[in-house]
Structures are given as C-alpha cells and as structure tokens.
Amino acid sequence: MANPTDQRLRIAAARADFLSSGHAGDDAVSDVVAASWKRSISAGADLSEVEATYHNDLDTKSRLVRCSEPIIIRLREETADIPLSIALTDGKARILTRWDTDQLIGMMCDRVSFAGGFEYAETGVGTNGVGTVFESGGSIFVVGPEHIHERLQAFACAGAPIRDPLTRRVEGVLDISALTEHSSPLMHSLVRSAALDIERNLLIDRSQCQQALFETFVRFDTRTRNAVIAVGGSVVMANAMVQSLFDPSEQQSIHEHARYLMAQHDRPVDQIELLTGKVVRMRGARIVVGNDIAGLVLELRLISEAASMPAETGAFEDRTLPAVSGRCGGRGYESAASLRAPASPISQGHSPAWRRACDDITEALRYHDALLVMGEHGTGKFSLVAEIYHRVNPGGRSFAIDAADISCDSYVEAEEALKATTVPTLYIFRNIDNLSTDGVERLHAFLETLADIERPAYVAATLSEVNLDSDLPFHDLLIHFQRAVTVPPLRHRAEDLPALVTQVLTNIADRRGVRVSLAAMRVIRCYTWPRNFRQLDEALRAALLRRPVGELQPEDLPGYCHGSARRQLSGIESVERDAIVQALLDADGNRIQAAAALGIARSSLYRKLKSYGITTL
Ligand SMILES: Nc1ncnc2c1ncn2[C@@H]1O[C@H](COP(=O)(O)OP(=O)(O)OP(=O)(O)O)[C@@H](O)[C@H]1O
Structure with missing residues (x-):
C-alpha cells in the first residue's frame, strides 16, 4: 500500500492533469471523485475563491437537528482528543450546525465559510464531503487534493447521507472534517455509522408521532360511542362507527376536510354538510410532537341524515355579479362589466370546506354581520361574497373597493357617493391587509359613519390569511367585524376540481369543443395551485394556445403544473424546472435520455426532480 504522502502526490498530479487536459487519468482517484471533478468544472466552480452562498x-x-443532536454529542465525546469539526447539513447542502473539538480547526473551517448558514453544494465549492454526497448519493471520504478547490486542499472530509427511514430521501449530510495531517480513514467509518444512528433516531421519532396519534385515537374511541377518525402523514384510522355511518366516498370527504382543518390555526371544531346531505359535526385535537403536527383526531357526530343542500339554482337565475364596482383614481365609478361572471354559479361545489364557507357567508349576510373573508389569493373570496349577496338580496347593489383605492385621494369623493346610496348595499373592501396606516384610518372612519346611518348596509372585507400573524395596520380594523370565514384553496377542493376546470374552460373557450383528458386532469389534481383560480385560468389559457380545440393533454399544460414544489421558485429555478419537464416530455419520460439531453448527471436529475416535485412525467 502506498504511503499517504505518495498517494496525495499522485492525486495532486492527477488533479493538475485534469485541470490542463480535462481527463482525470487512470487510477489515481476513484470514479466518484473523477465524476465530481467533471461536474464541478462544468458547473463553472471558481477554483480560487470559495463561493459558498449564505442563507439566513x-x-x-428541525426534526433532523433534534434527532442528530444526541449522536453528534456522543461522537464529539468519542473524538475529543482529535482536532475535528463535525457538521450537519439540511437536504440542500446548507450547514445547520457545526461542532469543533479544537479551536484551530474551527478557525480554519470559518476561513473557507464551512460554517452555519453556508451552502456547500458542488456547484459553488466543487468536490467536497457534503455536496459530493448529494450528487453521488453515497458516503465519501475526500482527502487533500481530491478537493478540486484550492482552498479546501488542507482538509480531509468524510461525509455520509442521512436518509429518511421510510422515503429514503436524503434529509441531510453528516460531515467530519480534519486537517489532512490529522486525518484517518477511520473518519469515514465513524461518519457512516453515526449517520445510520441518526436515521434510527428519525425512525423512532416518526413512530413517536404515529404512537401519539394512535394513543389519542384510542383515548377518544374509549370515551365516546361516536365515530372517531385520526389522520396524520400517510396514516388514516377510523373506528367501527365510522364504517357503519359513512360510505367510502363520505369517508373520503371527511378525511379531506380533516386534513384541511389540520392546516388551520384554530381549534379543530367544525360542522360540514356532505355531498349526500348528511350534516356532520367534528370536534377534536391536534397532536403536536416537538415542532411537528403529527395529525388530528376527530370525534364525528351525525347531526342530520339528509339535510337539503342550500338552493343553488332557481334563485340564481336573476343573479348578477357586483352590480356596481366603486373605483377611484379620477375615474369615478364604473360598471363592473370587467368582472366576468363564470358560466355557472361560483358557490356550486361539494367539498365540505367550500360548502362550509358558502353557508357561513350566507348566514352572515342574512344576519347583517360584518364579514371578514380570509383565504389565499385567487380563491374567489370576492366573487363568492358578491354572488351570495346578490342571491340573498336580489334587488341589492354592491360596491367593490380595493385597498389601493382607499389609500388614494379621490376616495373622499367616492366615500360621499357611497354613503348617498339608498338601496340595500354591500360594501366589499378588497385586500384590506394591503392598507397603509392612512388607508386604515379612512376605512375606520367610513365604517363608523356607516354604522350610524339608517339604511341597510352590508360590509365584507377580504384579506390574505398569511398576514394574520403580521403586525400590519389592518389589525386595527378587526373590531368592526363580527364574523370570519375562510375560503379554502383549490388544492383542498379535490372533489370539485374537475367541475371547476370545466367551468374555467367554458369561460375562456366558450363555444370551442375543448375537453381535458384524464391524464391532464391527473396533472391538474397533483399540482398545488398556489395562486388558485387565477393560475388555473392562466394555465388553461396557455394550454389552449398549444391545442386550441380537442382534448387537452398533460404536455399542453405549462411546465410548473408537472411539479408539486410547495416553495416559491426563483426565476432561474422556474426556467430550470421548465427545461427539465420539456426534456422529459421529449424523451417520453426516459430519465437517462433526459439527463443526457440536459447535460447533467442522472443523480442530479433525480435530485432536481425531487426538489421541484416533478412526479407526473
Ligand atoms: N368558481 C369559479 N370559477 C371560475 N372562475 C372563478 C371562480 N371563482 C373565482 N373565479 C375567478 O378567479 C379570479 C379570482 O377571483 P376573486 O378576485 O374573487 O378572488 P380573491 O380570492 O378575492 O382574490 P384576491 O385575494 O387576489 O383579491 C377572478 O377572475 C374570478 O372570476
């Protein structure tokens, strides 16, 4: 066996050859290292400056940090005599924590930005004990000149992937780094066995979540004769009463609604009407383990067997969308002709959360309660309130006033005109979370005047739920409202989606014979639609440009529909995701061909597919 110094000299020579010729030589370095050098160079890594991006x-x-901590503490104790740095990264090669057994190694690591918050992906830093693990999918020991980057050559780094025990997805990397003169091949074994121990802890933690869910389910079940369900992660449990009271499709709706409640902040208490007319009251507990929501356990009471569905037709014949929309900015008022009414009533829909929102809005308008309508952008908050109002008050009028208009000077004039209306009128203030302090004061004064005048006035305001936890000025207005309703996002209306797609298609391609194929509908169902109706509308318009008549296919839909990434993608990421979707479509879903066409390693392609949530191709 060659001594370590000779071996490092051979590697240094191979690295120099590679940098001048592009070939890694025959056997000085492993295939994994040679492939990493090639990737690093083609990603354009600068070999003289460490380009580790910082993230705050x-x-x-996280669960990963929680489960890793005891293992890392043990590792630190076992290696206390050797100058080492032990680092843990997240699933994007970003260093979460670093522990040093010696000050000097800590300082050396700081100098090359191997520290908390920095990203050690291969694209920025070249071959290393973190980024290369993500690219190769396996553990690695990178010593001295095997680091393609000059400033990392003083180090020896052993890295091992930490996989989720059930999905096998790489959740992070455990890395042990030392100066080359203090390194030993044992570092590689140490890091692998510690990573396995962390995986074991992840498994125990997951089963703790399931255990907590199960125990709460059993507790509920023993203290009641009612139906009880538990949902969490991929688990669904139900007692015998659920089976005898509800058929499979009703159970499906209940599960869907339970998952919706799980994502809400309020106590899990609700009453819903199922498609079959059964009214179900649900009340329960959210199970939290550490920082994670493990699931929800609900006790279900059947309130009535076949309550009639709220009238959706008939009374709707003379429905008009907002009769008048107030606009200021020098243009005075204009008719709401631009607010195009969908071909069929918006309030039609069977998802329990949607039915619940419709019922609550109807009730609030009947009782003249000032109403806050919350939900994500584009869920149809405004359109829904306007539609229900015109159904409840067929002769009534409505004014829609946007936050931006309240903040502008000509609002004073608009305000006077609004107050002069004598017929029953609904004032809908849109997106009040966007109001400035000045706008809030104006609206506050207007709402106070409205409360004093003696004529039928209805008030509703829309806002985006994400801003509830903020300290934005609109909070001062909340005293004017008696009721709050949440309009669910499209992704929580799975059973309504086919009808909604048809509705949007009818709006935009009225007389053309256009349908959506089953495969395209599958893609639409899988996507999360963060901008809801507006995005669905855009996606279907884009699809119609590709196929103006006939049956829309998956490939007609924009690239982003093929992913389910929940996070907001940057501009570059969106371009990359679209290129990947196109390459996969061109290659008929063949990953090897698509990776070759994109010029990236197959492992990189798989990683990107996961990161962008591309699953339907
Ligand atoms: N059921 C539906 N079918 C078809 N289109 C709909 C439906 N509901 C809403 N839309 C359309 O979706 C768009 C967004 O609706 P709306 O403005 O009512 O949503 P919003 O939640 O108030 O949005 P924002 O929070 O961004 O103000 C509008 O163009 C509207 O016509």
Missing part, C-alpha cells in the same frame, strides 16, 4: 432562513430546530 435555515430551520435549526
């Missing part, structure tokens, strides 16, 4: 949005209290 890391989750340092």
Whole structure:
C-alpha cells in the first residue's frame, strides 16, 4: 500500500492533469471523485475563491437537528482528543450546525465559510464531503487534493447521507472534517455509522408521532360511542362507527376536510354538510410532537341524515355579479362589466370546506354581520361574497373597493357617493391587509359613519390569511367585524376540481369543443395551485394556445403544473424546472435520455426532480 504522502502526490498530479487536459487519468482517484471533478468544472466552480452562498432562513430546530443532536454529542465525546469539526447539513447542502473539538480547526473551517448558514453544494465549492454526497448519493471520504478547490486542499472530509427511514430521501449530510495531517480513514467509518444512528433516531421519532396519534385515537374511541377518525402523514384510522355511518366516498370527504382543518390555526371544531346531505359535526385535537403536527383526531357526530343542500339554482337565475364596482383614481365609478361572471354559479361545489364557507357567508349576510373573508389569493373570496349577496338580496347593489383605492385621494369623493346610496348595499373592501396606516384610518372612519346611518348596509372585507400573524395596520380594523370565514384553496377542493376546470374552460373557450383528458386532469389534481383560480385560468389559457380545440393533454399544460414544489421558485429555478419537464416530455419520460439531453448527471436529475416535485412525467 502506498504511503499517504505518495498517494496525495499522485492525486495532486492527477488533479493538475485534469485541470490542463480535462481527463482525470487512470487510477489515481476513484470514479466518484473523477465524476465530481467533471461536474464541478462544468458547473463553472471558481477554483480560487470559495463561493459558498449564505442563507439566513435555515430551520435549526428541525426534526433532523433534534434527532442528530444526541449522536453528534456522543461522537464529539468519542473524538475529543482529535482536532475535528463535525457538521450537519439540511437536504440542500446548507450547514445547520457545526461542532469543533479544537479551536484551530474551527478557525480554519470559518476561513473557507464551512460554517452555519453556508451552502456547500458542488456547484459553488466543487468536490467536497457534503455536496459530493448529494450528487453521488453515497458516503465519501475526500482527502487533500481530491478537493478540486484550492482552498479546501488542507482538509480531509468524510461525509455520509442521512436518509429518511421510510422515503429514503436524503434529509441531510453528516460531515467530519480534519486537517489532512490529522486525518484517518477511520473518519469515514465513524461518519457512516453515526449517520445510520441518526436515521434510527428519525425512525423512532416518526413512530413517536404515529404512537401519539394512535394513543389519542384510542383515548377518544374509549370515551365516546361516536365515530372517531385520526389522520396524520400517510396514516388514516377510523373506528367501527365510522364504517357503519359513512360510505367510502363520505369517508373520503371527511378525511379531506380533516386534513384541511389540520392546516388551520384554530381549534379543530367544525360542522360540514356532505355531498349526500348528511350534516356532520367534528370536534377534536391536534397532536403536536416537538415542532411537528403529527395529525388530528376527530370525534364525528351525525347531526342530520339528509339535510337539503342550500338552493343553488332557481334563485340564481336573476343573479348578477357586483352590480356596481366603486373605483377611484379620477375615474369615478364604473360598471363592473370587467368582472366576468363564470358560466355557472361560483358557490356550486361539494367539498365540505367550500360548502362550509358558502353557508357561513350566507348566514352572515342574512344576519347583517360584518364579514371578514380570509383565504389565499385567487380563491374567489370576492366573487363568492358578491354572488351570495346578490342571491340573498336580489334587488341589492354592491360596491367593490380595493385597498389601493382607499389609500388614494379621490376616495373622499367616492366615500360621499357611497354613503348617498339608498338601496340595500354591500360594501366589499378588497385586500384590506394591503392598507397603509392612512388607508386604515379612512376605512375606520367610513365604517363608523356607516354604522350610524339608517339604511341597510352590508360590509365584507377580504384579506390574505398569511398576514394574520403580521403586525400590519389592518389589525386595527378587526373590531368592526363580527364574523370570519375562510375560503379554502383549490388544492383542498379535490372533489370539485374537475367541475371547476370545466367551468374555467367554458369561460375562456366558450363555444370551442375543448375537453381535458384524464391524464391532464391527473396533472391538474397533483399540482398545488398556489395562486388558485387565477393560475388555473392562466394555465388553461396557455394550454389552449398549444391545442386550441380537442382534448387537452398533460404536455399542453405549462411546465410548473408537472411539479408539486410547495416553495416559491426563483426565476432561474422556474426556467430550470421548465427545461427539465420539456426534456422529459421529449424523451417520453426516459430519465437517462433526459439527463443526457440536459447535460447533467442522472443523480442530479433525480435530485432536481425531487426538489421541484416533478412526479407526473
Ligand atoms: N368558481 C369559479 N370559477 C371560475 N372562475 C372563478 C371562480 N371563482 C373565482 N373565479 C375567478 O378567479 C379570479 C379570482 O377571483 P376573486 O378576485 O374573487 O378572488 P380573491 O380570492 O378575492 O382574490 P384576491 O385575494 O387576489 O383579491 C377572478 O377572475 C374570478 O372570476
């Protein structure tokens, strides 16, 4: 066996050859290292400057950190005599925590930005004990000149992937780094066995979540004769009463609604009407383990067997969308002709959360309660309130006033005109979370005047739920409202989606014979639609440009529909995701061909597919 110094000299020579000729030589370095050098160079890594990007949005209290901590503490104790740095990264090669057994190695690591918050992906830093693990999918020991980057050559780094025990997805990397003169091949074994121990802890933690869910389910089940369900992750449990009271499609709707409640902040208490007319009251508990929501256990009471569905037709014949929309900015008022009414009533829909929102809005308008309508952008908050109002008050009028208009000077004039209306009128203030302090004061004064005048006035305001936890000025207005309703996002209306797609298609391609194929509908169902109706509308319009008549296919839909990434993608990421979707479509879904066409390693392609949530191709 060659001594370590000779071996490092051979590697240094191979690296120099590679940099001048592009070939890694025959056997001085392993195939994994040679492939990493090639990737690093083609990614354009600068070999003289460490380009580790800094991130300040890391989750340092994650399940991974929690499960890793005891193992890392043990590792630190076992290696206390050797100058080492032990680092843990998240699933994007970003360093979450680093522990040093010696000050000097800590300082050396700081100098090359191997520290909390920095990203050690191959694209920025070249071959290393973190990024190369993500690219190769396996553990690695990178010593001295095997680092393609000059400034990392003083180090020896052993890295091992930490996989989720059930999905096998790489959740992070455990890395042990030392100066080359202090390194030993044992570092590689140490890091692998510690990573396995962390995986074991992840498994125990997951089963703790399931255990907590199961125990709460059993507790509920023993203290009641009612139906009880538990949902969490991929688990669904139900007692015998659920089976005898509800058929499979009703159970499906209940599960869907339970998952919706799980994502809400309020106590899980609700009453819903199922498609079959059964009215179900649900009340339960959210199970939290550490920072994670493990699931929801609900006790279900059947309130009535076949309550009639709220009238959706008939009374709707003379429905008009907002009769008048107030606009200011020098243009005075204009008719709401631009607010195009969908071909059929918006309030039609069978998802329990949607039915619930419709019923609550109807009730609030009947009782003249000032109403806050919350939900994501584009869920149809405004259109729904306007539609229900015109159904409840067939002769009534409505004014829609946007936050931006309240903040502008000509609002004073608009305000006077609004107050002069004598017929029953609904005032809908849109997106009040966007109001400035000045706008809030104006609206506050207007709402106070409205409360004093003696004529039928209805008030509703829309806002985006994400801003509820903020300290934005609109909070001062909340005293004017008696009721709050949440309009669910499209992704929580799975059973309504086919009808909604048809509705949007009818709006935009009225008389053309256009349908959506089953495969395209599958893609639409899988996507999360963060901008809801507006995005669905855009996606279907884009699809119609590709196929103006006939049956829309998956490939007609924009690239992003093929992913389910929940996070907001940057501009570059969106371009990359679209290129990947196109390459996969061109290659008929063949990953090897698509990777070759894109010029990236197959492992990189798989990683990107996961990161962008591309699953339907
Ligand atoms: N059921 C539906 N079918 C078809 N189109 C709909 C439906 N509901 C809403 N839309 C359309 O979706 C778009 C967004 O609706 P709306 O403005 O009512 O949503 P919003 O939640 O108030 O949005 P924002 O929060 O962004 O103000 C509108 O163009 C509207 O016509």
